[in-house]
Amino acid sequence: MNKVGTLFKSLGYAYLVTMGLMLIYNLFLTYTNLQSSTIPLATSIITTVASAFAGIYMSYKNSSKGLLYGLLAGMFYVISIIMLYYLIDDNFSIQSINVYKTILNIISGGIGGIIGVNIK
Template sequence: MKSNRNIEFNNEGIIWIYLKAILVACIFVILVFVFMALVITYTNVSESIIPMASSIVMIISCLICGLYTGVKQKRKGWLKGSLAGFIYAFLIIIMSWVFIKDFTIGTNVLLKSLIGIVAGGIGGMIGVNLK
């Protein structure tokens, strides 16, 4: 018995889509941090903006990650975008654990993870609705 549903499958694998989304988000982060470094070096802007700016950049990069997966997968953008945001936030936590000597998992890390999941979900919902 045939189903009446028309389902479109992408030629790209799901894992490859998530890897590309994370790569796009990482490129965005690198470009923004290089720009911030230049601004801090050559202007009178204080280094005290770094923690706030890094949090904002992380939120935007999770949004971009979710947006990319939503555009590519075209269904369930909130779920797939949230998963992309979670994976991206998890990778940041792992890198922080490896590179920061006194890194501890506390409420700040859990809050950033939750914000990454929500931002990825919002990006996924936006991505699914883009034409």
């Protein structure tokens, strides 16, 4: 499989991880005494884990340059999530916390890429 196909496949798996973890979190939020004030932290953790998963898958399939491919997968994941937020929310604006979260997710993709290369 070519690298672009692997990138899109890793993004697809990252979105599945995001949806699965969001579903689990929402079930906890609904059926337990978990406060809604935990939503920003939970979404940050979930997107960071999904970005790392995209990096792991991308570098695992390419078997080399884990940091580079992980950073690339994390960057495309974050950019696509930001574009989705922009399309959904009319009042969306880039704030400093969004920049920090973006950098965190790109770095987690890179760390996932390093892990993915070393799995084999």
